[in-house]
Amino acid sequence: MDTAKLEFLRGTLDVLILKAMVWGPLHGYAITNLIRRQSDDALLVEEGTLYPALWRLESKGLLEAEWGLSENNRKAKFYRLTAKGRRQLREEVKIWEAYAAAVAKVLGATQPPLPEEIS
């Protein structure tokens, strides 16, 4: 399977970005790296979608940004989860897990469902 072709489901990118930042502030480049490595190179976040998503989250108040120095001593914009962002992440994770479980159940089924009981 071509990893680069793994398309993000709608809304998935946001929750991944939020998740990426639970361990501390990150700049955009680090976020792509983190998601790529965390997914064993399965998920590649393109710059063209990453930055708009970051700015959107920032303007919604889920992230806040600050300029700082990167590990290679360059000026970089670091994003950090806000309290609101943390709450949002918890919500999204819950929803995502429920959704994934439901999809998995359907896809993993080996036989048609039993006829519904008519009471």
Add this chain to the structure above:
Amino acid sequence: MTPAPLWRRYDRLTGSDPATDVKDELHFHLESKVDDLIAKGWRLEDARKEAERQFGNVAALQQAGERMGESMERRRKFREYCAEWLQDVRYTLRTLRNNPGFAAIAILVLALGVGLNTAVFSVVNTMLLRPLPFPQSQQLVWFTGGKSFDAKTRAAGGLSGETYTVDVYREFQRNNHSFQSVTAFQTFYNSLQYKLTGVGEPRELDAVEVAGNFFPTLGVTPILGRNFSEEEMLKGGRPAALLTYSLWKTQFGSDPNVIGKTIDINTSPAAVNGAVTIVGVLPASFDFGAVFAPGKKVDLFVPAVMDFWKTWGNTLGVVGRLKAGVTVAQAQEEADRLFPNLKLQHKDWFYDYASDLTALKEHVAGKLQRSLVVLWSAVGLILLIVCVNLSNLQLSRAATRSKEFAVRRALGASRGRIIRQLLTESLILSFSGSVVGLIIAWAVVYYLSHQSSISLPLLNSIHLDTVALCWTFITAISVGILFGLAPALRISGTNIQIVIKDSAAGMATGRSHERFRSILVVSEIALACLLLVGAGLLLRSFLRVLDVDLGFNPSQAATMQTDLPPATNKDQLIQRANFLKSEIDRVGALPGVESVGISDMLPLDRNREWGLESVGRYHAKGADEGALVYLVTPGYLQAMGMHLIAGRDFSWQDTPDNQPVLIINQAAARREWPGEDPIGKLAYATGKVPVHVIGVVADVRESALEQNSSPEIYVPMTQVADVEGATLVVRSHMNPDNLAKSVVVTLRSLNPSQPANPFRPLQSLVDRSVSPRRFFALLVSIFATLGALLAALGIYGVISYSVTQKAQEIGVRMALGASSGRVQRDVLGRTLRLAITGMALGTMAASGAARLIASLLFATSPWDPIAYAAMATSLIAIALMSGYLPARRASRIQPMAALRSN
């Protein structure tokens, strides 16, 4: 993440820059990627190319980022602004709480200014600005006849000169092309008397006869039932009536099943008698009196049976509704052609009925326009004075707060920030004042709308509406900015260092403030002066009007509408005369009654016109021959307190069989028999038979106190049957209320169905006639008083403050030997200088403005010295009074204490 080094933190010092931020952020990303690729063994060139390839369209991303960054920036600024504003509000509330005296005075003064403004705006809005309460009311046009007569003749013609005959009305209706419909109502609504019987005590009803298309033309639909049918408009048709909302509510308890019920209505002389069917109820919003007859209360409407009225003279008031797209001017043009043409076809018409067509709105309110504008300006002046006053108060507070502001500025608050804070403060004050003002306005409007004794059109329909609320809102904002801006600019502009250093150097700013405040006070006095002159002139006019010799004596006399038996032939006329005589005799015999008489109409009320032409004299063709006519009984002249100059009064011997007689007024004598004694002369007045003039009475102001008398004729009710109602006039030194009962009882002993009509003092006619003038004079006087009081407050504030500031100086002077009297005189002198400067400016403005109100004045010159003198005296008195307290304080300054205190 490593925190940015200190210098990095300041590279956005000049403000945020979203574009650079985005560029930097994306640049960093590219560089990092290139680094990674190099680390994997790529060559620099290739690594850069690869990174850019992976990145895709940088420019587009950059643009999107800038857009988002900017909008975020805007939102952030807005949030900050709101936060600052909230901070200002909190701060203001805290300051005001610490200074409740100032807050209370400011809010009260503002409330008065804004409240009166809103109230007057409601009046102006209802009477001038808002359209009449009819759909597409701009299409409604009022017809005023007699265009071809000169102004004097027109005024003398009274109502008869402006109204139309049935024939003229019908012909115009048939032949015009400008109007969707033309309708009419019977203006002589008292010639038929309506009496409600069978529901409680017999009650007199005020009814108006209207044409069948009257309500459809106005666009008024009954809320219950229907309009008159064709059949009901015909002679002999089923009698029908439409109730007004108020009668339906009060007399019928809002009974929804009232339609189809009959009420007994006795009318005299003839038309309807007996059962009248209620066919509909009109909406509450329709108020006939408000539009067509200010102050008149109408209970019901009945059909004007045109076939009944067609033999009568000019009695119809005509209203038309223009076709869509036709202007009043176009309709006027058509009418100018049509009326003379119609006259050519109808030789029997009295004259050509050339008419002035005016928008109904203008007919209703046009005459009031100037008065209302004056009222509005007066209340605007009040508001200006309020603003100036508050500016002044703010400045005097600024003196004590200057250190606070200096410290804030020293700590980094920008000048704009301080101005904003001060404006927030003044806006909060003006809005709180406006809220209280709305309560005042509501009360004033409520009071005015319940004044039935003021005959102003639409007065009863004034109320506070959304437009008035918007007006208040706009006023509040502009007042807040107006009175806040000047002090804010001055306070924020003061030199920080000087203030902080305090000490004597601070006096420099004090002085400059003081000069500015003096200018404010001078302008305040000038405005008050303007108001006082205006009020003085209007009051003088009002008093002059009251001084007019009416030609009758309104005090100690009262009037009451009475029933009259119908009289269509000679026998009935004689019967009626006997009935009248016994009525008058019996009422006259009541204890305390001095004289009694009956007339069909009273002066200063409605009137009608017949002709008067002396016999045997040359009358130029087209010469004015109209005369207002009053049908009276013997004793009426005496009961009214009119002056019989020559000849005799009527007597009960002036029966239909004896020679027909007539009494005329001086104006009629001057016109018909100039330089001659009219007694015993013959004239055509009441019919084909010439009548003898037996008496001359002094002129009576019959249409308005301000208007000279027109020719009048008095006709004995014992000889002529054609009455327009009947009003009993009783002259007695007793209180009318005590007399009312015995008079009604006496009348009922002769006529059991006599309704218990109200017994009105004759004076009320005069009061009613002058009520609009009184209304305006009173309001403007109240405003002027208020303005003067506010000016006094301003003077007091400035002088008192300057005394405090100069305490030390005064102390030195007193130590050097100045007497306390001298100090007091100095302070008062300064007060007077301010007052006189203000008055000089005000007088100049007033003499300009007085010309504008000249048309509202009566027998008073716009340069009336008494009005100006009164203004000057009262302003100087006010100035001295408000300067006296600070002056006394100055004279009591202990030199030693003052010198030590600093």
